[in-house]
Amino acid sequence: MSKKLWGGRFNMNTLPEVECFTSSIEVDQELAYDDILGSMAHAAMLGECDILTQSESRLLQQGLLNIAHKLSANEVDFQIEDEDIHMNIERLLYLELGEVAGKLHTARSRNDQVALDLHLYLRRQTIDIIDLLLQLQSTLIELAQSSREIILPGYTHLQRAQPVFLAQYWLAYSGMLQRDILRLKDGWGRINQSPLGAGALNGSTMGIDKNYVAAILKFDSVYSSSMDAVSDRDFVIEFLSAASLIMAHLSRLSEELILWSSQEFNFISMSDEFCTGSSMMPQKKNPDVAELTRGKTARVYGSLMSLLTLLKGLPLTYNRDLQEDKEPLFDTVKTVRSVLSVYAPLLRGIKINAERMSAATENGFLNATALAEYLVKKKVAFRQAHEIVGKMVAYCVTKNCSLESLTLDEMQAFSELIDHSVYDALNLKNIAVLHDTNNHKGRSSIAVEIEGYQKKMQNTANWVAEKRQLLQEVIAHFGIE
Ligand code: ARG
Numbered sequence: 001m002s003k004k005l006w007g008g009r010f011n012m013n014t015l016p017e018v019e020c021f022t023s024s025i026e027v028d029q030e031l032a033y034d035d036i037l038g039s040m041a042h043a044a045m046l047g048e049c050d051i052l053t054q055s056e057s058r059l060l061q062q063g064l065l066n067i068a069h070k071l072s073a074n075e076v077d078f079q080i081e082d083e084d085i086h087m088n089i090e091r092l093l094y095l096e097l098g099e100v101a102g103k104l105h106t107a108r109s110r111n112d113q114v115a116l117d118l119h120l121y122l123r124r125q126t127i128d129i130i131d132l133l134l135q136l137q138s139t140l141i142e143l144a145q146s147s148r149e150i151i152l153p154g155y156t157h158l159q160r161a162q163p164v165f166l167a168q169y170w171l172a173y174s175g176m177l178q179r180d181i182l183r184l185k186d187g188w189g190r191i192n193q194s195p196l197g198a199g200a201l202n203g204s205t206m207g208i209d210k211n212y213v214a215a216i217l218k219f220d221s222v223y224s225s226s227m228d229a230v231s232d233r234d235f236v237i238e239f240l241s242a243a244s245l246i247m248a249h250l251s252r253l254s255e256e257l258i259l260w261s262s263q264e265f266n267f268i269s270m271s272d273e274f275c276t277g278s279s280m281m282p283q284k285k286n287p288d289v290a291e292l293t294r295g296k297t298a299r300v301y302g303s304l305m306s307l308l309t310l311l312k313g314l315p316l317t318y319n320r321d322l323q324e325d326k327e328p329l330f331d332t333v334k335t336v337r338s339v340l341s342v343y344a345p346l347l348r349g350i351k352i353n354a355e356r357m358s359a360a361t362e363n364g365f366l367n368a369t370a371l372a373e374y375l376v377k378k379k380v381a382f383r384q385a386h387e388i389v390g391k392m393v394a395y396c397v398t399k400n401c402s403l404e405s406l407t408l409d410e411m412q413a414f415s416e417l418i419d420h421s422v423y424d425a426l427n428l429k430n431i432a433v434l435h436d437t438n439n440h441k442g443r444s445s446i447a448v449e450i451e452g453y454q455k456k457m458q459n460t461a462n463w464v465a466e467k468r469q470l471l472q473e474v475i476a477h478f479g480i481e
Pocket of ligand 1: 024028084085110111114320323324
């Protein structure tokens with residue numbers, strides 16, 4: 001009979017189909033380094049607490065380190081029969097060290113081990129994803145800088161509404177990304193918490209020191225309840241929810257770019273590097289990267305729903321259902337990372353057709369609200385001003401002309417308060433400038449916002465550097481590279 005590491009109470013082999021069914025190694029090998037790191041910290045703690053001798057503890061750590069090196073050199077074979085990453089590493093440790101390997105799992109369960117691995121994994125992924133968001137945000141800010149003079153229609157209901165500067169579009173998306181960054185940073189406190197020591201569900205009788213492990217792995221805190229530590233995956237769900245919002249934002253931006261690059265809009269063209277052709281229609285150049293970003297949003301939402309559903313009916317504490325948390329999480333991390341990596345270069349590669357954008361402001365009465373406000377400044381009640389301008393627009397529609405092309409006489413037929421200054425008030429660029437300078441005592445909102453983001457981006461960069469340094473110290477402490 002083949003011997004499992006947990007095989008003591010079993011008289012029969014697991015069916016091969018069951019081995020396949022229960023095994024997760026195909027998926028959770030993604031956690032190999034995190035698992036090794038967690039085990040090294042655990043082994044160090046066992047030595048520190050005199051549960052193992054110092055030399056046993058050192059031996060275990062050295063064996064684990066060897067496995068890490070072999071892993072980097074691609075010299076490791078994982079086996080389905082060993083079920084998951086934890087058992088695979090433990091078997092490899094037997095191959096390295098012989099019987100002493102059997103001491104590693106003292107006062108530990110795979111339940112707290114897998115929870116620890118997930119915390120370690122999400123810690124490094126959170127830092128990387130915040131960094132990628134920062135790079136995208138800085139691209140948006142560069143674009144905002146260079147498009148401060150370009151005007152185009154702002155839309156509501158996808159109908160032309162008011163003239164805006166193109167910079168405002170980029171700044172709107174930068175605001176969304178800023179909140180995405182803050183959401184992930186906020187989740188850090190709950191990710192950077194150690195579950196190790198919770199054992200299967202209720203710790204152990206061995207006199208371990210949870211705080212010691214947490215300290216050498218540079219966690220901010222430990223879970224106070226063991227039963228909670230092995231049961232919950234709320235920190236994963238928070239991450240997936242933040243990831244879903246990142247994708248929602250990028251999906252909307254993608255939709256913008258897809259519309260803008262259509263012949264109907266023709267506001268931008270995307271670089272060939274980010275488009276593909278049609279196998280049948282020779283003339284086609286399709287915005288696939290933007291479309292796929294929109295499409296991949298669906299799978300990230302799906303992952304969030306999976307995890308929420310996975311958790312909802314589980315009694316305390318650990319249940320094997322929880323093994324299903326990994327695929328959606330890893331898939332989301334992979335998806336968000338790949339989208340973010342391709343998106344900054346995509347944006348940098350777009351060509352802006354400023355003339356088309358500006359031409360599009362000339363139809364659609366984008367200055368109608370400003371005209372109503374012109375009358376309000378002459379003490380007409382807004383509702384009445386709205387009515388007057390509404391009638392003027394209707395008149396223009398019958399004449400097929402714009403508001404600014406009416407003569408003063410024609411305009412005064414609607415309100416005697418209108419005078420020559422109306423033509424300045426109807427000028428689209430003037431309107432966009434007035435909107436821009438309305439909030440900051442004459443200073444441009446766009447300029448103020450850009451300055452604000454430069455400070456925010458510096459803060460984020462500092463945060464990323466500080467956390468990277470923290471993880472680097474942990475890795476250096478254990479000698480893993
Ligand atoms: N592979 C398992 C998971 O991902 C590890 C924990 C298994 N624990 C157990 N008691 N079978 O959740």
